[in-house]
Amino acid sequence: MSIAKTSQNIHAIHHPIRLTKLLGYAILYCGSLVLLSKIFLAIL
Numbered sequence: 001m002s003i004a005k006t007s008q009n010i011h012a013i014h015h016p017i018r019l020t021k022l023l024g025y026a027i028l029y030c031g032s033l034v035l036l037s038k039i040f041l042a043i044l
Helices: 002-014 016-043
Strands: none
Touching: none
16 A cells, blocks of 8 residues: 555656646636626626
């Protein structure tokens, strides 16, 4: 089990692209929510 865990950690370290992609998606999601709320408030 520990060997598999360490290999997963190494995999995660060697592939930060996936992490940055997730972070980018999160930022885009938050940004779109803010934009939608602003548009909604502008309509009201």
